[in-house]
Amino acid sequence: PQDVLAEVYPHALGVFEPTEADEVLAQAEICPKEEHLRPEWESAVAPVLNDAGLEAWPSWRPVYGGRVGRHPAALDELLASFCGFTPADPLRAG
Structure with a gap:
């Protein structure tokens, strides 16, 4: 652990x-x-x-990086599964 x-x-x-x-x-x-x-x-x-x-x-x-939208690829995938968007989603940037 x-x-x-x-x-x-x-x-x-x-x-x-x-x-x-x-x-x-x-x-x-x-x-x-x-x-x-x-x-x-x-x-x-x-x-x-x-x-x-x-x-x-x-x-x-x-x-650091997450509070400004820079996540490791694995976290981007996890967030996408929670939130229903992909890192390439243009709505995410706003």
């Missing part, structure tokens, strides 16, 4: 990918920056992993 976590955890960290809107949203007090949310999330997830005998390693780096 630890080897599977090592494969998927960096993708989960991609949720915290910074965007152009981070600063604007933070200054408007709409939401905190992603860099501030990640430690809170990791603190909440760590005990769950620990209870399962797993550990997130600090050396794992986030896989």
Whole structure:
């Protein structure tokens, strides 16, 4: 299970990918920056992993790109199966 976590955890960290809107949203007090949310999330997830005998390693780096539509091919296929579109779908770009 630890080897599977090592494969998927960096993708989960991609949720915290910074965007152009981070600063604007933070200054408007709409939401905190992603860099501030990640430690809170990791603190909440760590005990769950620990209870399962797993550990997130600090050396794992986030896989970014998903928040701007750049996904690995396998994820594009999975998303297409969930959402009913293909990566080449022109409606997806908008």
